[in-house]
Amino acid sequence: xxxxxxxxxxxxxxxxxxxxxxxxxxxxxxxxxxxxxxxxxxxxxxxxxxxxxxxxxxxxxxxxxxxxxxxxxxxxxxxxxxxxxxxxxxxxxxxxxxxxxxxxxxxxxxxxxxxxxxxxxxxxxxxxxxxxxxxxxxxxxxxxxxxxxxxxxxxxxxxxxxxxxxxxxxxxxxxxxxxxxxxxxxxxxxxxxxxxxxxxxxxxxxxxxxxxxxxxxxxxxxxxxxxxxxxxxxxxxxxxxxxxxxxxxxxxxxxxxxxxxxxxxxxxxxxxxxxxxxxxxxxxxxxxxxxxxxxxxxxxxxxxxxxxxxxxxxxxxxxxxxxxxxxxxxxxxxxxxxxxxxxxxxxxxxxxxxxxxxxxxxxxxxxxxxxxxxxxxxxxxxxxxxxxxxxxxxxxxxxxxxxxxxxxx
Amino acid sequence: xxxxxxxxxxxxxxxxxxxxxxxxxxxxxxxxxxxxxxxxxxxxxxxxxxxxxxxxxxxxxxxxxxxxxxxxxxxxxxxxxxxxxxxxxxxxxxxxxxxxxxxxxxxxxxxxxxxxxxxxxxxxxxxxxxxxxxxxxxxxxxxxxxxxxxxxxxxxxxxxxxxxxxxxxxxxxxxxxxxxxxxxxxxxxxxxxxxxxxxxxxxxxxxxxxxxxxxxxxxxxxxxxxxxxxxxxxxxxxxxxxxxxxxxxxxxxx
Numbered sequence: 001x002x003x004x005x006x007x008x009x010x011x012x013x014x015x016x017x018x019x020x021x022x023x024x025x026x027x028x029x030x031x032x033x034x035x036x037x038x039x040x041x042x043x044x045x046x047x048x049x050x051x052x053x054x055x056x057x058x059x060x061x062x063x064x065x066x067x068x069x070x071x072x073x074x075x076x077x078x079x080x081x082x083x084x085x086x087x088x089x090x091x092x093x094x095x096x097x098x099x100x101x102x103x104x105x106x107x108x109x110x111x112x113x114x115x116x117x118x119x120x121x122x123x124x125x126x127x128x129x130x131x132x133x134x135x136x137x138x139x140x141x142x143x144x145x146x147x148x149x150x151x152x153x154x155x156x157x158x159x160x161x162x163x164x165x166x167x168x169x170x171x172x173x174x175x176x177x178x179x180x181x182x183x184x185x186x187x188x189x190x191x192x193x194x195x196x197x198x199x200x201x202x203x204x205x206x207x208x209x210x211x212x213x214x215x216x217x218x219x220x221x222x223x224x225x226x227x228x229x230x231x232x233x234x235x236x237x238x239x240x241x242x243x244x245x246x247x248x249x250x251x252x253x254x255x256x257x258x259x260x261x262x263x264x265x266x267x268x269x270x271x272x273x274x275x276x277x278x279x280x281x282x283x284x285x286x287x288x289x290x291x292x293x294x295x296x297x298x299x300x301x302x303x304x305x306x307x308x309x310x311x312x313x314x315x316x317x318x319x320x321x322x323x324x325x326x327x328x329x330x331x332x333x334x335x336x337x338x339x340x341x342x343x344x345x346x347x348x349x350x351x352x353x354x355x356x357x358x359x360x361x362x363x364x365x366x367x368x369x370x371x372x373x374x375x376x377x378x379x380x381x382x383x384x385x386x387x388x389x390x391x392x393x394x395x396x397x398x399x400x401x402x403x404x405x406x407x408x409x
Numbered sequence: 410x411x412x413x414x415x416x417x418x419x420x421x422x423x424x425x426x427x428x429x430x431x432x433x434x435x436x437x438x439x440x441x442x443x444x445x446x447x448x449x450x451x452x453x454x455x456x457x458x459x460x461x462x463x464x465x466x467x468x469x470x471x472x473x474x475x476x477x478x479x480x481x482x483x484x485x486x487x488x489x490x491x492x493x494x495x496x497x498x499x500x501x502x503x504x505x506x507x508x509x510x511x512x513x514x515x516x517x518x519x520x521x522x523x524x525x526x527x528x529x530x531x532x533x534x535x536x537x538x539x540x541x542x543x544x545x546x547x548x549x550x551x552x553x554x555x556x557x558x559x560x561x562x563x564x565x566x567x568x569x570x571x572x573x574x575x576x577x578x579x580x581x582x583x584x585x586x587x588x589x590x591x592x593x594x595x596x597x598x599x600x601x602x603x604x605x606x607x608x609x610x611x612x613x614x615x616x617x618x619x620x621x622x623x624x625x626x627x628x629x630x631x632x633x634x635x636x637x638x639x640x641x642x643x644x645x646x647x648x649x650x651x652x653x654x655x656x657x658x659x660x661x662x663x
Contacts, residue, residue, distance in 0.1 A: 044537070045663045051544075052505075052658040059654070066544035066618075066656045097500030178504050205663055206503035212654040213507065213527045215548055217514035217640055221648030240644070278552040278647035338645055373555070374645040409552060409648050 039196070040081040042203030044162070047181050048075045052210045055106060055172035067212065069172040076165040078183065080157045082201050087154035088186040089135065089165060090193065093145040093173075097180045097204045103145035104173030104209075110142060141193050144171075150189045157185075176209045222276045224377075225405035229269040232328035233379055240274040240377035251290075251386050259388045259397075264307040264353050268319070268327055269401075272379040273340065277407030280371040283340065284404040289314045289362040290386060290397035297386060297397055302366070304345040304357035313387040315358030316401070318342045318369070319349030322381035330381040338376035340369040349383035358385050365404065502534035504631075505541075505659045514548075517642045517651075519571045524585040524639045529657050530594075531602055531623070532631040539661040540605075541623040541634075547575040547616060548640065548651035557647040559640060565613035574641040576614025579604035579622060579634050584612050588637030591623070594630060601625045602632025614639050 051057075053069035063071035076091070093109070094101035133155050138148035147167060157163065173179055181204065188198035230245025249267045250257040259265060275281045289299040300315035307313065320342075323330045335341040346368040348357030369380070386397075507529040514523040533539045547561040562576035568584060582588045593600035602625045607615045614637070623634055 046660055048660050049658060052656055053654075067654045097502070178502065180501070203663065204501055206501050206661060208503055208505035208659060210505050210507045210529070210657055211510045212545075212656050213510050213512060213636070215512045215514065215525075215638065215651075215653050215655065217523060217548055217651045218516045219550070219642055219646050219648045219651065220516060220518070222644070274644065276644065276646055276648045278550060278555045278557050278649055374647055376645050 039199045040201050042078040042183055042185075042201050043081060045078040045183065045203045045205045046076070047205040047207045048077075049073070049172070049207060050075075051172065052208060053172065053212050054176060054209050055108070055174045057212065063169060069209075071169045072172050074167040074170050074181075076163075076167075076181065076183065076205065078163055078203060078205075080161045080163055080185070080201060081159055082185075083159045084156065084200055085154040085187050086157050086185045086200060087152060088138070088148060088150045088189045088192040088198075090141070090148045090184045090186065091146070091165075092182045092184075094180050094182060095178075097182070097206065101145070101182070103143065104175070104179040106144075106171070106174040107179070108144040108171035109147045109167070110144060138189075138193075146193075148193055150192075152189055154187070173209050176211055178206055178208045181205045181207065219276065221407070221409045222274065223281070223405060223407050224274045225271065225403075227269060227271045227403050229267075231268065231270070231326045233270055233272070233330060235329055236272070236377045236379060240272065243270055243272045243379065249384060251384060259386055259392075261310045261388055261390050261392075264309055264313075264385050264387050266353050266383050266385045268322065268381050268383055270327075270330060270379060270381050271403050271405075272377065273375050273405050274377045275405070275407040276374045277409045278373070279408035280373050281340075281375060281405055281407035282367050282371075283369040284365050284367050284406065285316070285401050286365040286404070287362070287401035288399045289360065290399050292393065292395040292397045295393045295395065295397075296362075297388065297392065299360040299362040300358055302345060302359055302361045304348050304359045306357050307353055307385050307387060309387055310389055311387055312389050312392055313358075313385065314362075314399075315360040316382055316384045317346050317349035317356060317358045318380045319351065319356070319383040320347060320380075321351050322349065322383065324351065327381045329379055331379050334369075334380075338371075338374055340371050340375055340378045340380070342369045342380070343367060349381070353385060356383065356385075358383070501536060501661070501663045502532065503536070503539065503659055503661045504530075504532040505657065506530045507657050512638060514638070514640050517640055517646070519642055519644055519646075522568045522570055522585050522639050522641050524587045524637065526587055526638065527636045527655075528634065529636070530631050530633045531625075531629070531659050532600075533625065533629050533659070533661050536628050536661040536663045538626040538628070539602075539624065539659050540621045541602075541657060541659045542619055543577070543616075543622050543636075543655055543657055544619050545655040546618065546653050548653045550647060550649035550651045552647075552649055555647075557649065557651075559642070559646070559651060561616040561618075562614055563617055565607055565610055565615045567612055568614060568639050568641060570641055571643060572641055573643045573646050574614070574639065576616045577622070577636050577638050578608045578610065578614050579636060580609055580611050582612050582637055585639065587639075589635045591635075592633040594633060600630035600632045601627055602629050602634070604634070 050064045050073035051066050051069050055069045058070035059067045061068045064073045092101050133151045133153045135149040135151045138150045141148045184202040185200040186192040186198040187200050224240055226242035228243040228245045229247045229249045233243050234241050251267045252258045252265045290297040297314045298312040300313055320332045323332050345359040350356030509527045512525045517523050547559045549558045559575040560573040581590050605621045605624050608622045
């Protein structure tokens, strides 16, 4: 065989190979011809969830809260590249961005238990819906990972418009990890759930189901409560130091401390309280009235009254004017933040005895102050008064008044 | 035969070379159509080197193969962004992984700061970047009709012992000595996530429900974040067990 013949044979083989390649090329071009020729990609696509916790996590908070993965609000935002009528939006949630769609684990876009899946198409500044024909949920796609919203008239959306779609009440995927939302717009509702013949634009977003960060801490319950009749009171200090000293009171004219039908006598004790009780605390007292054997000086009772010389009286009240003289470091305000609120019957104490009002319920535990929250550090001076009548038996009268602080944490 | 034979051979070789060149030019779109797209020009995804194949498909599966990387990461300018690496998938990706999710700050007191850390990582691909938000209440104690919530720091603040505070940041701190700066995996030429303003200053803590705490303005490889959490109480802080769940969410714009 001549070299020329060999060369021609090689050329023939080469031509055959190239013909085969050309056939592949033609087939390749045919792939182009069946693609989504008109579809453009939605841009600036994002998906925000009200909660990224798994659908199994429902702490009882309201739908749409960050810790409720059962009823979640999905907010899609994207920019439309193609001007035209959109009759349908279709969103498929899948475990992959492309290829066959596998639904995320137990995701439910049509939760039967809530009936709260609703749709709103919000008009952004860039959206030019001249007449918004509202889209409604299409009942046809019942798959738990698919949402279709339609309006058979549709709306004209111009290129560059930003569209926001909000879906409420979706049950999140129940496993952590990435999932995807494949968004498609259609200019007809005819076959939009079955094929892409009427596809206008499409695009994919990704989101992720995560585990919440659970934080626990404890604050120790505190209560500091002390009483004294020894003045001056110790300063509260940063730690709300307790008041100390004797609790003995002498009531009457010194040095024998005798009562009189012509004069009202008074004396003071004090209490100091702090607590971090979440629901506050109450201060109560309990004790007899002044007593000598079977003789008892009348208690004023639960309704505050002014001192009345010549009549039997025993009463007490917080003196908010008392931070003077020997009565130092006592509070003169009440009911502010972190303060006790002195009961209306017990806040009438006054350095000028005749200007005050007093009350006392004998033998019954009785509330005289309360707070609905913590008490930072309250120090109150309690003023006691006593009057006698001409018929009050002579003798030494005594009593012990016990104070209680009851916090509710 | 001399010159005539040589002329014929040369003609044949030139003819064959011409055919090869012509078909090579015609066939180029076939090789590129799945990977090239732009009105002007761009390379979306190609494989350079040996041992790799972008789509090796059987009847029931497809796989990407690579024998190794010479470089990996991404680069971008005002008009372009490119990704390179072992496997640069063509689909958008957002991976968020939260770890160390059970935090016990212990018994709080007004003489020291309680501190602990949690972690999350974000990997985001083929996007214009991402933001990470954190949502949830400050630790809360509910008793009866009373709800007590630790005061959240609504602006970056130093830890103050004895003052009720709850805050976080995403950087390494000295006081208290917790946290680390965002870690770029494998390094900062490939991954770009950063702590957001307000949460990026050592020793300064903040917590606002719904705030952006981390972000990247471009596609990014994995960035590992450490959330440093602090709590302080005052003497007036109600006693009880305080709890909350914080939810980290990454939102990417594709």
